[in-house]
Amino acid sequence: MRQTILAVLSLSTLAALLTGCGGDLVLLNSKGPVAAGQSNLMMNAIYLMLLVVIPSIIMALWFGWKFRASNKDAVYEPTWSHSNAIEVVVWGVPVIIIGILAWLTWWGSHKYDPYRPIESDKAPVNIQVIAEAYKWIFIYPDENIATVNEIRFPEQTPVSLRLTSNFTMNSFFIPQLAGQIYAMAGMQTHLNVMADSTGEFRGFSSNYSGYGFSQMRFKAHSVTAPEFTEWVNSIKANNGTTVNKDALQKGLLDQAEFASLRDGTRAQIQIDHIVARAVTPEEKAEAAKIQAEGIYPTKPHQVTYYSSVEPKLFESVINRYMSNYHGADHTAQADAGHASSDAQVNVTHANASVGE
DSSP states (O other): OHHHHHHHHHHHHHHHHHTTTTSOOGGGSOOSHHHHHHHHHHHHHHHHHHHHHHHHHHHHHHHHHHTOTTOTTSOOOTTOOOOHHHHHHHHHHHHHHHHHHHHHHHHHHHHTOTTSOOOOSSOOEEEEEEEETTEEEEEETTTTEEEESEEEEETTSOEEEEEEESSSOEEEEOTTTOOOEEEOTTOOEEEEEOOSSOEEEEEEEOSOOSTTGGGOEEEEEEEOHHHHHHHHHHHHTTOGGGTOTTSEEEEEEOHHHHHHTOOOOBOHHHHHHHHHHOOSHHHHHHHHHHHHHOBOOSSOOOOEEEEEEOTTHHHHHHHTTOGGGTTOOOHHHHHHHHHHHHHHHHHHHHHHHHHO
């Protein structure tokens, strides 16, 4: 009985949290159509499963009370073994619920596919995302600007994100706008989001990638169209601090500047241990290199704006890890591959729309 009471109290607390009584839970406080659809799918699944959980809890309490030792009026049937009605309920209801959940999963997987463009009469804002150690770098190819640990986009306008990584795999996540998606070295993933209104949203890495991963946090700002234009023009004019006084304004983001953005990946105690154990010239050279990289960050990298970007910087990061093209200049192949990939994605989504 004690375990049953604890289970009831735990489920009641969880239910209170899911309804919002426990505070502002971002997964249930969506600010965009994609995140709202995903939240609805999650809650519908929970409600369906509660159709089994709640009656089971009620029956467990009722059976315990009815057939207690002190209740002499309860029917005692020690030879009872089977009931067709009970078998239909305990097997039929779960099968129906699982069938409904399977259909919702299939429908939601196609409806909220991260590669699927958001339907809108406005042209999307294109942003290239690079996961670096330990920060997020955002390139606006159409505007020819870049930022570190901050993105801005107009409200009620689709945002098309292309993601890759310049070190280990990371998970890009803005809970109030869309689900998480991985950024992987040598690969390109897509994510489409849109904000219903203006506001500031929390973004971060939701996948452990080393000592400094907890500092991979950024802010996503949904602003009005005039404010977005003003922000872009300010950065291009090397005057981005007029919009964000806490930011750092710089000029060109080229390969040299990009390489300087990488943080150290080890703790000081690790570096000291490597240096102390280095004996051979090769080990000492490697230890000196690691020591020069520095320690992992203890706070997020300062928001930084770049007034221009070296052409094909995003593509060069992907190509760096493509083992089949070592030493080759395959910019043209990459461009053709991206065009083919986009065409294939559009055809796939068009077919999915027809099927629905």
